[in-house]
Amino acid sequence: MSAGPDELIGIGELEARTGVASTTLRAWERRVGFPAPVRTAGGQRRYLASDVERVGRVLAERQRGLSLSAAVAAVNRVVGAGDTQSLYAALRAAHPHLEPIRVGERVMKALSWSIEDECLAYASRPLLFGCFQHQRHLERAGRRWRELARSATSAVTFSDFAASDPDASPARVALPEDSPMRNEWAVVCVDPRFSVVLVAWEPPRDGTTGGARRFEGLVSLEPEVVRDAAAHCATTAAGLGLPDLPATTAAHTAALAEDPGRSISLLRRFATYADA
Numbered sequence: 001m002s003a004g005p006d007e008l009i010g011i012g013e014l015e016a017r018t019g020v021a022s023t024t025l026r027a028w029e030r031r032v033g034f035p036a037p038v039r040t041a042g043g044q045r046r047y048l049a050s051d052v053e054r055v056g057r058v059l060a061e062r063q064r065g066l067s068l069s070a071a072v073a074a075v076n077r078v079v080g081a082g083d084t085q086s087l088y089a090a091l092r093a094a095h096p097h098l099e100p101i102r103v104g105e106r107v108m109k110a111l112s113w114s115i116e117d118e119c120l121a122y123a124s125r126p127l128l129f130g131c132f133q134h135q136r137h138l139e140r141a142g143r144r145w146r147e148l149a150r151s152a153t154s155a156v157t158f159s160d161f162a163a164s165d166p167d168a169s170p171a172r173v174a175l176p177e178d179s180p181m182r183n184e185w186a187v188v189c190v191d192p193r194f195s196v197v198l199v200a201w202e203p204p205r206d207g208t209t210g211g212a213r214r215f216e217g218l219v220s221l222e223p224e225v226v227r228d229a230a231a232h233c234a235t236t237a238a239g240l241g242l243p244d245l246p247a248t249t250a251a252h253t254a255a256l257a258e259d260p261g262r263s264i265s266l267l268r269r270f271a272t273y274a275d276a
Contacts (some may be wrong), residue, residue: 010047032238084176105214114269129237158173160182203216
């Protein structure tokens, strides 16, 4: 007889029913606190029978390219069909060591242009994602993004489009009105030669800022962070009309490595744009 979802099982049974070795389960617990055991009145460590299904979902998320921490975060979220989650929030939850930056629009533009230029100069056949708060913002950057899409394996943009268009170049994903990604500015470039993620959200403005736009963001060239950002974008796009992206993304992110030389080159480009 199978256990009910609230019944307790030992780690041996959890291993048998999930196919994940007990040593791996304990390693997961040490790293990310999952699966979390409970203590019986006698002090023994036990797991909820419902953890069997959750471990299976974590394995599925890992196969789609997410890191362990991001996979657990994804499983812990309850997301309805068609819902989208904040990319910024997902990366903050999965990688708490990342320090946010608080910058103005000029710095965001300089960072974005630097990443796009570096991608054009050094990436071979990159996977690209871009979040634009409004369609008009993409239209202003249209020439740059058409050039990026021309040599990319895949280039996908998110915004308040009227409808998704997977055949556009770059492809367009229409975000729901209540999507937090509508308030995010992001550039994700994934390529063995150069990988980076920039994502920021815009807090509501008030009279104290004089109308100037300010953003709270994250920038990282760490392969695991970039991999999670790409997987998040691909999963979001898959739920909104581009079903093949998760498989493409998982294959493309398998061999990422951080290159200190690209960090220096990106910094030089940023300094040039910021000083203009």
